[in-house]
Amino acid sequence: IKSVAAQQNVTLTCPRSFGVKDLLFWLRIISGHQPEFLGGTYAFDLNKVTQTTHFTTKQGPGTFILHINHTQINDTGLYYCIRTSKTNMTFLRGVLLKVKGPQSSISSIIQAPPSAAVHPGESVSLQCSVLSDSEKKTCSEDYRVHWFRAGSHQSHPSFIYTHGDNVECGYSSQKCFYNFSKKVNVSDAGTYYCAVAACGEVMFGNGTNVDIKGKDEASLTYSAPTFSRRKVTKAERGNTHSAKKETIYSDVRFHN
Known part of the structure; x- marks a missing residue:
């Protein structure tokens, strides 16, 4: 795994062993995309440079080099160096490149x-x-x-x-x-x-x-009357007005 900041240059290398008929390739695989060919060379010494504005591939002493100029966020992916010989294919090196974007303070x-x-x-x-x-x-x-x-x-x-x-x-x-x-x-x-x-x-x-918070609502007071009953004397039985006057609230409860 290799992590770099955006706009930095990156150089990846893989070993180059000599073989007349061997070929070396750099490939890139990005999630959701087809594998991308970046450059190739022969295993024997060859003074050849493949260059675009963003990628450069070339031989070094015993190596095959991939240079990425001014990396971008979308360069994040898997980079493989592959050697082919006749019908055989060998993965020489794989690098997961992570390109980090600009960071805030x-x-x-x-x-x-x-x-x-x-x-x-x-x-x-x-x-x-x-x-x-x-x-x-x-x-x-x-x-x-x-x-x-x-x-x-x-x-x-x-x-x-x-x-x-x-x-x-x-x-x-x-x-x-x-x-x-x-x-x-x-x-x-x-x-x-x-x-x-x-x-x-x-x-x-x-x-x-x-x-x-809403304005405080006026608190309401609830009263529940409880009536008591007592025996009425013979003198009061014919006096209905007196009986009504004696009836009072005996239990008052307040609720907040």
Whole structure:
């Protein structure tokens, strides 16, 4: 296995043993494609160079060389050096070449706070911290910061804001802060994500869950009357008005 960064030059070699009728070939196999012939030569010494803008094959002392000029991401694949002799074919060398694309200096994205609870009409303030490591950076592309919201009933996050060039950003040697503030209503509930686009990639933060609380509903008090019955004296039996007046609530319960 050989790993290189994009735009680097790569040289692969395989042994070349002398045989008058032997032939050597470099082939490439990329997933989803037919094998590709890159160049060939005889086993005996031959001062011949096969060259394109991207590949060069030639003989070296006891070797057969494949040179790849300015590697690209799509050069990732299996490279085989093959020797044929009459009806026999021998694999002399196989190399898995991995070409890595340009890397951003961003090491992590942190959002704060992890959650927030606000009422309709209030403002919520979110912060996105972008941590960088300048030693990792292999591309010169400046990054852009975007905000997305994923609602509970949405199948895809919705775009809500992009920071412009004039955004107030507090810089240190390895950290930059992006602040986002919004006055919310009930429909603004959801998870807010900070996304950073750099070097052809999009990296997301851990998200902030924003909960919109409704106005406090008036608490209701429920009362359940319980009636007690007592014996009525002979003097009160004919006095219906007096009996009604004596009836009271004996049990009242409150529910919050």
